[in-house]
Each structure stands twice: as C-alpha cells, then as structure tokens.
Amino acid sequence: MRRLRLLADQHGVSLIELIVAAGIFALLFLAIDSVFIGAHRSTQQAELTADVDQNARIALERLTREVREGRASQIVCTPGGCGGGATGAVAFRSARSGSALEDSRIFCVSVPGNTDRFYNAGCDYYGGPPVAGVQDYTPVWQRIIGYRLVATGGATACGPYELHRYVIDLTAPTTPALPANPSNPGAVGLDAVVASCIQDFQVSVVPQGSRNRFLVTLKGRGQRAAQGGVPPQEILLNGEAWIRND
Amino acid sequence: MIDHRGERGVALITVLLAMVLMLILISAMLAVARNEVTISAFHRDSVRALELAQSALDEGVRRMQGGHTIIPGFTASVGAGTAHVTLQGVGAPGASSSFQEMRAEATVGRATRRLSYLVFTISNMLPPNIVFGYSLATQGSVDVTAGDLYSWTFVKYKRFPLCSSAPLPANCDLISYTYAGWGVRGINPNNTNWCYVRPCASSPGDADEVDKWYPGTRRTMRRGQTIAAVINTSGCSDPALDSCSDTRRNAPIETLLNFACPGGAPGGTVGGIGGWQASDRKQDNSGTILSTQPLYGCDSDNLAYTWVRETFDDDSTASPPGQKSAWFKTVVYEDWFDRYFILDNNPADDGTPTTCCVGAYRKRTSAEQLGGHNLLTEPQYGAVPPFPDFAAMEASLNASELEAANRYLTGGADLRNNSAPGNTLRLGCFASDSDGNGTPDMTCPGNQSDYAVVWLDNGDYWFGGVGLPISTTTCIPPNPGNGGHGTILIDGNLRANSKFEWFGTVFVNGIVERINGNVCIHGGLITRGTVETNGSLTVEGGTSPGSAPLGAVTVVRKAWWER
Numbered sequence: 001m002r003r004l005r006l007l008a009d010q011h012g013v014s015l016i017e018l019i020v021a022a023g024i025f026a027l028l029f030l031a032i033d034s035v036f037i038g039a040h041r042s043t044q045q046a047e048l049t050a051d052v053d054q055n056a057r058i059a060l061e062r063l064t065r066e067v068r069e070g071r072a073s074q075i076v077c078t079p080g081g082c083g084g085g086a087t088g089a090v091a092f093r094s095a096r097s098g099s100a101l102e103d104s105r106i107f108c109v110s111v112p113g114n115t116d117r118f119y120n121a122g123c124d125y126y127g128g129p130p131v132a133g134v135q136d137y138t139p140v141w142q143r144i145i146g147y148r149l150v151a152t153g154g155a156t157a158c159g160p161y162e163l164h165r166y167v168i169d170l171t172a173p174t175t176p177a178l179p180a181n182p183s184n185p186g187a188v189g190l191d192a193v194v195a196s197c198i199q200d201f202q203v204s205v206v207p208q209g210s211r212n213r214f215l216v217t218l219k220g221r222g223q224r225a226a227q228g229g230v231p232p233q234e235i236l237l238n239g240e241a242w243i244r245n246d
Numbered sequence: 247m248i249d250h251r252g253e254r255g256v257a258l259i260t261v262l263l264a265m266v267l268m269l270i271l272i273s274a275m276l277a278v279a280r281n282e283v284t285i286s287a288f289h290r291d292s293v294r295a296l297e298l299a300q301s302a303l304d305e306g307v308r309r310m311q312g313g314h315t316i317i318p319g320f321t322a323s324v325g326a327g328t329a330h331v332t333l334q335g336v337g338a339p340g341a342s343s344s345f346q347e348m349r350a351e352a353t354v355g356r357a358t359r360r361l362s363y364l365v366f367t368i369s370n371m372l373p374p375n376i377v378f379g380y381s382l383a384t385q386g387s388v389d390v391t392a393g394d395l396y397s398w399t400f401v402k403y404k405r406f407p408l409c410s411s412a413p414l415p416a417n418c419d420l421i422s423y424t425y426a427g428w429g430v431r432g433i434n435p436n437n438t439n440w441c442y443v444r445p446c447a448s449s450p451g452d453a454d455e456v457d458k459w460y461p462g463t464r465r466t467m468r469r470g471q472t473i474a475a476v477i478n479t480s481g482c483s484d485p486a487l488d489s490c491s492d493t494r495r496n497a498p499i500e501t502l503l504n505f506a507c508p509g510g511a512p513g514g515t516v517g518g519i520g521g522w523q524a525s526d527r528k529q530d531n532s533g534t535i536l537s538t539q540p541l542y543g544c545d546s547d548n549l550a551y552t553w554v555r556e557t558f559d560d561d562s563t564a565s566p567p568g569q570k571s572a573w574f575k576t577v578v579y580e581d582w583f584d585r586y587f588i589l590d591n592n593p594a595d596d597g598t599p600t601t602c603c604v605g606a607y608r609k610r611t612s613a614e615q616l617g618g619h620n621l622l623t624e625p626q627y628g629a630v631p632p633f634p635d636f637a638a639m640e641a642s643l644n645a646s647e648l649e650a651a652n653r654y655l656t657g658g659a660d661l662r663n664n665s666a667p668g669n670t671l672r673l674g675c676f677a678s679d680s681d682g683n684g685t686p687d688m689t690c691p692g693n694q695s696d697y698a699v700v701w702l703d704n705g706d707y708w709f710g711g712v713g714l715p716i717s718t719t720t721c722i723p724p725n726p727g728n729g730g731h732g733t734i735l736i737d738g739n740l741r742a743n744s745k746f747e748w749f750g751t752v753f754v755n756g757i758v759e760r761i762n763g764n765v766c767i768h769g770g771l772i773t774r775g776t777v778e779t780n781g782s783l784t785v786e787g788g789t790s791p792g793s794a795p796l797g798a799v800t801v802v803r804k805a806w807w808e809r
Contacts, residue, residue, distance in 0.1 A: 032264065039271040046278045054285070069807050095807070107807040109364060115677045115686075115695055117336065118347075137336065137345045137364045137804045244806030 041230055049233045052197065052222035059163050059195035060218050060239040063147055067092060068241040069107070072205055072212035074141065075243075076178045082205035087161070089183035090203040090216075091146035093170075095139035097122045108140040126172050139245055144168040144176070147194070148183045149201050157223035157232045159197040166191040197222045199234070205243070212243045291355035294327060296808075299352035299361040302329035306348050310367060313642045313798035327354030335697040335732070335794060336364070343368045343607070344697075344794045345804065360809035366802040369795030370583055371468075371634040374607045376770050377785045378631065379758070379777040383561055384433070386761065388777075389784045390422060393770070396630045397426040398465070399558045404433055423458050423621075425628045427574055428529065428558075430461040442531035444626060462530035464551060466579035466629045507544035514541035516573060521555050527572045535573045547619045547627050549577045549585065582629045586621045588614055633774045636755045638797035639735060643701050653698055658705020658738060661728060673730025674698030676749040676768075687749065688729060698732035699794050706756075707736055710744025710763050733794045740773075743781075753796075758783075 013021075067075065067090075074093040079085045097106040097120070108123030111130050119130070123140055146168070149161040166188040168176065179185035200219040205212050216239045223232035302322040309320070322329045329352035336345040348363040372378065375393035381400050382388065388403040395401065401424055424430060432438040436452050443462040505511055516522050517537020528535045535553075542552050554576045560568040588610045609621045619627050648654035652672045661668035674697055675690035686693060709728045728742075731749040739756035744763040752767055757775035766784045777783070 036267060036271065039268075039275070043271060043274045043278065046275065046282075050278055050282055050285075057289075065808065095805075105809070107362075107805070109805050113678055115693060117694070137366070139805050244803075 044230045052220045056218045056220040064239045064241040067214045071245045088203045089148035091182035093141035109137045159199040159221035161198040162193045163195040165194045214241045291357035294354040295352045295357040295359040298327045299350040299359045302350040306331045364805040367799040379773040382777045384779045386780045387782045391786045395424045401426045401430045425460045425463040430459045464575040464629045468579045507548040511542040551575045551577045653700045656703040660708045674732040676731035700734045702736045705738045709742040709746035
C-alpha cells in the first residue's frame with residue numbers, strides 16, 4: 001500500500017514541461033555553443049594571422065638582411081626602377097660565397113694574396129687566387145640574388161602571388177650583369193618560394209645624403225580552405241635597411 | 247516500475263566535457279598568444295641588438311677619428327644590452343694607412359648579433375712612402391730605392407733615390423725626389439758641391455742624381471701650429487750629439503697663414519719682427535735677406551707663404567757643429583698636401599682596384615691636378631713636411647695592453663742579444679712574397695703575416711744581431727738579425743750595428759745613428775732628428791707592407807656584413 005501511495009504521488013512530465021525543458025536546454029546549448037564557436041573562431045583567426053604574419057615577416061627579414069650587405073649601385077628594381085611601385089621585383093649582387101661552396105657564412109672581400117687572413121678558397125676569385133698587389137678589401141660579388149612575385153594562377157581568397165627568391169652564380173665579378181628586369185631574370189640557378197599568399201610587393205631605394213635606404217613593403221593575404229567563417233587575414237609589413245656597403 | 251532513485255543525471259559529464267573543451271581552446275589561444283609575444287620579443291631584441299652592434303661600430307669609428315685607441319677593444323652599453331668591439335689589423339697598403347676589421351658582438355635579451363666593419367684608416371699627417379729627417383748626414387751608404395726623401399735642413403748622402411732597382415717596388419709613383427729645406431750634396435763616390443737651389447749646375451756628379459734634387463724647397467707647417475711649435479718639433483733631439491739647445495731656435499712669428507691667394511697677403515717685413523739680423527741668409531743661400539723683404543706672399547702656385555727664421559746646425563762633424571741662420575719660405579701643410587696628393591680610393595664595383603694603388607695616397611697626375619700644377623711634372627712645387635704629432639700618435643696607443651702583448655718597452659733596451667727583452671718582443675712577421683722571388687719575405691709561424699704596432703718608449707734602442715728570422719729579400723741576405731712588420735714607434739733613438747729589417751713605417755722621435763751594419767726599411771722612415779749612418783741604410787718607400795696610422799685618422803668604411 002505504501003508503495004502504491006508513492007506512485008500515486010507522481011504525476012509524470014507533461015508535454016509542455018518537456019518542450020519547455022527542451023527549449024531551455026536548446027537555448028542553453030546555443031549560448032554555450034556560440035561561446036565555443038566564437039572562441040574557436042578567434043583561435044583560428046589568431047593562428048591564421050600569425051601564419052600570414054610569419055610567412056611575410058620571414059621573407060622580409062631575409063630580404064632586408066641580404067640587401068643590407070649590398071651596395072646601392074648594385075641593386076636593380078622593377079617596375080620603373082628603384083623608386084618604388086606595386087608588384088615589384090628586385091635583384092642585387094651579394095658577396096656571400098656562391099652556391100658551389102654552399103657556405104653562406106663567408107663574406108668575400110678583395111684581398112692582396114692567399115696569405116691574407118681574409119683569403120678563402122671558397123671565394124673562388126674567379127679562376128685563381130687574388131692578384132698580388134694592393135687590394136682594397138671591398139666586397140667581391142659572388143652571386144646575384146633576386147626577389148620577384150610569381151602569380152599562382154588560382155583565384156582563391158589567398159593572395160594571388162608567391163614571393164620567389166632566386167640565385168644566379170657569377171662567373172666573373174660583373175658577369176652576368178644584373179638582370180634588366182628582375183621580375184623576369186631568365187635562367188636562374190636556384191628558385192624557391194619564400195612566402196606564399198602575397199598580394200603586393202614594393203621595393204625602393206631612397207638616397208639620403210651619401211647613404212641609401214632600402215624600403216620594402218610586403219602585403220600578405222591568407223585564408224584557409226576550411227575556415228568555418230573566419231575571414232581572410234591580411235598583413236601589411238614595412239621593412240627598411242640602410243645599405244651598408246655604399 | 248523503474249526505480250529512478252539512484253540516477254544522478256549527466257550534469258557532471260557535461261560540465262567536464264565543457265571544461266575540457268574550454269581548456270583546449272584557451273590553451274590554444276594562450277599558446278598562440280605566447281608564441282606571438284615570444285616572436286615579437288625576439289624580433290624586438292634582435293633589432294635592438296643589431297642597432298646596438300651598429301652603434302658600437304660607429305662609436306669605434308668615432309674613437310679612431312678622435313685618435314683614441316680601441317686596441318684591443320671596448321665595451322659599449324645601451325639600455326638593456328651590451329656590445330663588445332674588437333679591432334684587428336688586416337693589412338696596410340702604404341704609409342700611414344691600413345685596413346682593419348672591427349667586430350662588434352651585441353647582446354640584448356636573448357638575441358645576439360655580430361657585425362663586422364672593414365675600415366680603411368688614413369692619416370694625412372705626412373706624405374706617403376718617404377724618408378724624413380731633420381737632416382741626413384752619412385759616411386756610409388744611404389739608398390732610397392723608392393719614395394721621396396725630405397729633410398728639414400740638409401741632405402748629404404752617397405746615393406740618390408734610385409727607384410729603378412729590380413724588381414721595382416709595387417708602389418704608386420716611381421719617381422723619387424729629394425727635397426731639402428736648405429741644401430743637398432753628394433759625397434764619395436759621387437761628390438758634388440753644395441746645391442742650394444735648382445738647377446744645381448755648379449755641382450758635378452751624376453746628372454740624373456742632380457736632376458732629382460730640390461734643395462731650398464719651401465717648408466710646411468700644419469694648420470693650427472704656431473711657427474715656434476713647428477720649428478721645435480723638427481730637430482733638437484739629442485743634445486749630447488749635436489749640441490742642440492732651445493736657444494738656437496728662433497721663432498719670431500706666431501701667425502697662422504690664413505689669407506687667400508692670389509693677392510690678399512697682409513703687409514709687414516721680415517725686418518719688422520723680432521729676430522732679423524743683417525747676416526741672415528735666404529733659404530737658397532743666394533745672399534742675405536733684406537729687412538724690407540715682405541713677410542707674406544703668394545707663391546707661384548698660389549699657396550700662401552710666410553718667411554720663418556731658423557738657426558740650425560750645419561753639416562760639419564765638429565763638436566759642437568757650426569750653426570747657420572736662414573729664412574725659410576713656409577706654407578700650410580694641409581693646403582699643400584691637398585693640392586698635390588690624392589687618396590687613390592676608387593675601386594670598381596667588383597672590388598678590383600682601378601689603378602695600382604687603391605687605398606693609399608699618391609701624387610696627383612696632370613689629369614687630376616688642382617691649380618694647374620702637379621708634382622710629377624713640376625716637382626719644384628714640393629715642400630718639406632713637418633715632423634708628425636708624435637704625442638698624438640703615442641696617445642692613440644695603450645701601453646699596458648701593448649706591454650701585455652710583448653709589444654711595449656720603456657727605458658731603452660739592447661735588442662741585439664738572444665735574451666729578453668730582445669727575444670720576447672713581438673715585432674710582427676711578414677710572410678708575403680713582395681719581391682716576387684717565390685719565397686715569403688720572412689719565415690713566419692704558419693706562414694701567416696703578423697702585423698704589429700710596437701711602441702718603444704723613453705730610451706735608446708739597439709737593433710741587430712740574433713732575433714726573429716730575417717727576410718729572404720734582396721735587401722738583406724738571409725741571415726740572423728732583427729726584423730719585423732707593422733708600425734714601430736720609438737720615443738728615443740734608433741741604433742743598429744748589425745742587420746735590422748722592417749716591413750712598414752718606422753717613427754723615431756729622436757735620431758737614427760751609429761748604423762754600422764745593414765738596416766733595411768720596406769716602408770717609411772720618419773725621424774725627428776738627424777739620420778746618420780756609417781753603414782748601409784736602405785729604404786724602399788711605397789712597398790706593399792705599410793703601416794698603421796696612429797693618432798687621429800680619417801676612416802673610410804670598405805665593407806660591412808653580419809656574421
């Protein structure tokens with residue numbers, strides 16, 4: 001009897017109660033889900049921004065570091081020279097040892113003979129040891145380095161270009177000549193992508209007194225295939241370097 | 247009937263799952279944020295370190311320009327970082343110029359950046375590749391095989407500058423001249439009469455030799471020097487030897503030459519100032535100088551000059567020697583040097599020199615001449631430079647550092663014996679094959695040249711005898727003797743009675759005397775006092791081993807890179 005009484009006290013869950021409970025639960029779930037989705041989207045966005053930023057920054061660092069060791073007279077730019085311009089390209093001579101040695105730690109300078117402490121056989125001196133006599137310890141160019149944009153073709157939300165870095169080994173201090181059009185240098189020895197999803201690349205050389213300043217702007221735009229509503233991320237980086245060997 | 251009393255629902259699991267999800271998301275966000283902070287911080291530190299290293303190098307350049315030593319280095323600190331700069335000589339292409347590598351290692355936070363400068367330092371305190379002395383008196387042989395010879399008063403030597411010995415030294419201008427403030431003569435075997443002014447028609451002897459003499463040449467003084475200072479820095483080095491005393495100097499004018507030519511010369515006569523005597527002679531010994539002689543004027547190459555009176559010892563070997571008083575035409579050294587010399591510093595973009603002597607001063611050619619004259623075709627426009635500022639050169643050195651490196655002595659020393667300090671002094675070594683005979687000039691450890699700045703302070707220093715391996719050049723046969731490479735600064739007297747050979751420039755703030763052996767200097771010899779020799783003194787000015795410029799210098803950056 002007692003058991004029957006207990007059951008008699010139970011009235012069950014009405015449909016309305018069930019619907020209200022489900023509604024409340026749904027609202028609660030949606031609220032929580034939006035928080036989670038928001039957090040997830042923020043994370044995705046942060047990661048994407050970081051990726052785009054890193055992608056462009058590494059290329060920018062490498063370019064400014066290499067140009068810094070050059071000489072203003074040994075830099076060519078397009079379009080319209082080194083006065084700047086959209087979708088540019090740049091090529092310059094470098095005194096880092098050529099790819100034959102594969103040791104870019106060596107910076108080659110003109111030395112008086114092979115007993116000089118700066119003499120390095122890796123700086124091939126184009127066929128033999130340096131000419132005896134007075135040398136002036138100025139850079140001895142070993143290769144041409146260029147940066148140019150290459151269109152990726154596909155119309156995606158990603159930037160339409162890749163930034164390529166190419167290397168041309170010299171066979172003599174001034175041979176071959178710097179390419180007239182760094183964006184189309186002809187045959188190159190090494191060509192590698194240093195940054196993808198690039199929208200714009202501008203370079204210029206600004207004389208200031210007896211010195212020259214190299215300015216570069218790199219605009220990257222990135223979007224992942226499965227973004228889940230994360231908008232494309234853009235980054236605009238400006239870099240500059242005083243050209244030290246003027 | 248279902249008993250629900252033991253059921254607790256899914257609340258705990260739901261909460262746990264939610265917390266795990268939240269934890270993952272927050273961790274990811276934190277990781278990204280932390281990564282960004284790290285990247286930004288490292289980038290900031292690396293930029294700061296790079297700028298700090300760069301500024302430390304610039305500080306080093308300024309120290310060199312100011313004449314302060316940076317050997318062996320210094321530490322700079324800006325904000326949170328420090329940078330250490332070290333300097334290492336690389337080579338010297340000629341007199342008073344050198345290439346040096348300056349390294350800076352800067353650390354800021356976790357970032358370290360290493361930069362190198364290759365700088366070319368130049369001193370314009372004296373013409374390149376020369377022999378300079380207050381006077382030159384020889385009973386032996388003095389050969390100047392290249393470069394010019396300048397004497398403040400007179401020159402008396404056996405052989406004139408040849409500049410034709412084989413092989414020719416790899417210097418810039420192969421035309422050598424002898425300039426003396428007063429007179430020149432040759433002695434046995436090419437005896438000539440005293441020559442006081444060009445042409446030396448009355449002097450017998452080798453015509454080519456006489457043709458290279460320029461006695462009675464004007465003198466120079468550095469801008470900012472007083473007349474008294476320039477005279478007092480020119481001789482008077484060994485009172486015991488030449489009876490020199492301050493009273494035999496007469497510095498009547500304390501005037502800087504600052505008027506413009508042509509015209510513009512201020513008035514005044516030599517008789518209008520103190521010191522003039524009726525028996526005083528002109529610089530060219532052509533007669534006495536009149537008291538009405540204008541004190542200032544413009545020379546034929548439009549350099550401003552003034553007349554300066556000096557009393558000096560003559561060439562006699564009597565003790566004390568006789569004295570002469572004469573008036574010397576004196577111009578400003580910097581004006582003369584800039585007019586007739588040029589720094590050949592125009593390399594091609596590929597780094598190869600466009601001429602023979604990039605990185606060194608040389609005489610201007612007719613194509614480079616200023617004011618319509620050059621010394622190659624008109625050597626009569628030469629002038630005798632003043633002795634360089636020895637105190638400034640000493641001030642640019644650090645005695646304790648050099649002493650620790652066995653490159654400093656004081657109080658005088660006999661370096662002829664194979665014992666300390668002669669066998670411990672590090673004089674440098676020259677391993678190049680400058681004469682092209684296929685053999686290194688000196689036998690050096692590791693076949694590497696060791697470039698040295700050696701400072702011998704306050705005393706007399708004897709050279710010769712057993713020491714470093716001597717060179718195999720034709721200057722001195724390969725025999726034991728003292729030898730070295732670099733710049734040697736002697737605040738005292740240099741004496742030698744055996745073999746001594748130096749690759750670089752020798753500065754002597756005293757006299758060079760008692761040379762009974764062979765002394766060979768492949769570079770410059772700059773002596774405040776008299777150069778006397780009974781033996782053989784050979785100077786090959788302008789050969790490839792040069793000397794480090796001391797004192798304040800002009801610094802030209804040649805190359806820059808990151809290590």
